[in-house]
Structures are given as structure tokens and as C-alpha cells.
Amino acid sequence: MNKHVFFLLIITFFLGRISMAQNPFITHMYTADPSARVFDNRLYVYPSHDKDSATWWDMEDYHVFSTTDMKNWKDHGKVLDLADITWAEKYAWAPDCVERNGKYYFYFPTDQFHIGVAVSDKPYGPFKDELRKPLISKNSKGVVSDRDFIDPAAFIDDDGQAYLFMGQNTVNAIKLNEDMMSYDGEVHIIEGANFFFEAAWVHKYQGIYYLSYSGKKQIHYAMSDNILGPYKYQGVILDTVNSGTNHHSITEYKGKWYLFYHNADLAYKKFGNSLPKNILQKRRSICVDYLEYNNDGTIKPVKQTKESVEQIKAKY
């Protein structure tokens, strides 16, 4: 056996042992705005659901997906339908979900105006609108909003205090009460999120708060010692995607950090140039790639890949 054949065999052997997922990782329907959460050692993704025939962001319901190995995903089906929300009319946009005391709270925006919260005993729903009214709206006292009031993102701090961040152009935040379905009445306006447009997401790493968000085209981030800021702008995490809108979430799972985001690759693959770009961009699909930190806690720009991330082997 010559040297070249030997090395080829070695490479083939190792590649065969690494099983990659793929991007986008949900391919039987369109999905967008992925909020990733870990409950009981299982990773759940709460995305929006773009319609098969979408020509606008006129989404009507939500599905939940979950995995234990980052490659095989389970679709838990429809978990909330806007038709069941008496006070909402349209636009089931980017949601999020957190757990407290064994209950799962699903925060969702509607009508570009309201933020609702629905509850379930299970992370995969179905979620019920027990409040039967919005949790907070664009015209609630203290809200600063000159555009859409959308994109709720929850965060529970180590001391148990829960927060909800939301808004477009301005980051609004509230402190949730213990019941997770009401707040203390005060709205906090977060400073330092330079280029902020929408899709706020907060996570904590080594005691520091990270506020990441869409600046229309790219995903940016800022860091702070205080959850409610002021934050210090740091730079770009993710470059432009082909879906126009850019929306992400960040989470750690089984020892690795992941960035979830969306693009329009599936629609482009399916329709090529037979549909105009503005329609293809309404049929989005969720993706995931690795996120890494520098030694000083700053985040390295994330590389968008078609291969996605490695399948996690069953050592956990």
C-alpha cells in the first residue's frame, strides 16, 4: 500500500466516525426565530412556523422540536394555535419558553403589538392561554416602542428573578413576578445595545450577562455586569443570512455552546429562482452552529455551515 492510499484510508476512517447533522436541521416544514432551551437534559427549540405558501410573515401557530443528540429531532406537533387566543388576531411571531416550578411558560408576540404567555405542565405543550389577555402590550405604561412590539425573550437569573426582554428599535425589559404571568408594573429600557433592531436574547457566561440581538442584517452583542445594563457593545456574532431577517438564540448543551439562527436555504433549494427573493425570504428554516468564546469572554464570530454540528454520542 503506498503512502497516499494509507492516508486516504485513515481520513475516511475518521470521517466515517464523525456524524454531522445538517443545516437547516428541520426540513419537513418552514421554521424561523429559534429559541433553544434545555429542560431535563433534552434540548428544545421553540421557533415560529412560516407557512408552506407564505408570501408574508402571517404565521398562525407554533410547533416545538427537541433532540438529545443534535442530529435527530422530534416534532412535537402544534403546541399553540392563534385561533385559540381570544384577544389576538394575527402574526404568531418569535416565541420563547422557560420553566419555573415544574410549569413551562411560553411567551409569544401577536399583532406586532401584544406579548402573551401560555402555560403547560410539559415543555412540549400544548400551551394554554390561562391569562386570557396580553401580559404586556405596546401601549402599556412605560413601554418605549416606535415600531413593532415583538420578540419576547425570557431569562431567569441565579437568584431566581425572571425577566422578559422584548421590542424593536428599543430593548424593553420587565421583571416577572413569581407567577411568571404578571410583572411589577415597571418597564426598564436597556442601554448600550448599539445597532439594536429586534430579537433580543440574554444569556449568562462566567458571571457576565450577554445581550445579543439582530441589527437588521447581522447578529450583534453587548456585555454587562448587570442584567438591566448598561451594556457595552462588543461586535458581530453572525453575519448576514439570505432570509433578510436574522434571528438567533444561544445555549449550552452537554458541554458545548450553540448558536441557533435561520436562513432561507430550504426555500432557495426548493424553488431556485422561480420565486422572487422577497417571497423566498418568508419561508425560513432553522440552523445551528457552534459558538465559542475567547479567553476574555468575548464571543468569536460564528461560521455558518451546511454541515451544522456533530451528532452527540450517547455517553450522557
Ligand code: FUB
Ligand atoms: O418571524 C417574524 C419576525 O421576523 C420576528 O419576530 C423577527 O425577529 C424576524 O425574524
